Amino acid sequence: MLRNSDGTWRVSQNHLVRTQPILSIHLDAASQFYSKISQHENVHVAQFTSGLFANYWAPATAYARVQSFTDTEDYRLLARVNADVTAYNQEQSALASPVMKTSGESQAYDVSDPIQPQFFYQRSCRPAFQEKVTS
Numbered sequence: 589m590l591r592n593s594d595g596t597w598r599v600s601q602n603h604l605v606r607t608q609p610i611l612s613i614h615l616d617a618a619s620q621f622y623s624k625i626s627q628h629e630n631v632h633v634a635q636f637t638s639g640l641f642a643n644y645w646a647p648a649t650a651y652a653r654v655q656s657f658t659d660t661e662d663y664r665l666l667a668r669v670n671a672d673v674t675a676y677n678q679e680q681s682a683l684a685s686p687v688m689k690t691s692g693e694s695q696a697y698d699v700s701d702p703i704q705p706q707f708f709y710q711r712s713c714r715p716a717f718q719e720k721v722t723s
């Protein structure tokens with residue numbers, strides 16, 4: 589943030605960065621399912637780095653929303669920027685969530701399901717099993 593000649597504060601530079609997903613498997617590495625689950629989760633990591641979700645949570649878009657913000661107090665400007673970035677992140681999550689439930693999980697199961705051993709219930713999160721019941 590920088591102070592203008594009239595004493596007001598403005599946003600001056602984009603410091604927003606998109607963090608990269610980190611693969612975290614909460615399963616003992618000796619488990620017979622470790623490879624199956626890690627490969628499933630690796631698909632999700634790839635979706636966030638270069639796939640389905642690569643254009644979500646875009647720092648340039650978030651910055652464009654706040655770059656014209658000004659305030660007479662620096663702490664209030666910072667609070668407004670933080671609140672808007674939080675809102676942007678929540679909006680992106682709301683947009684990505686249904687895509688994950690359909691295409692995202694499907695892509696990951698396409699990779700992990702053929703890997704042995706099979707789960708008792710394969711593709712248990714698939715939308716086909718969550719279809720709405722209609723009369």
Ligand SMILES: [Zn+2]
Pocket residue numbers: 628632692693696
């Ligand atoms: Zn998944």
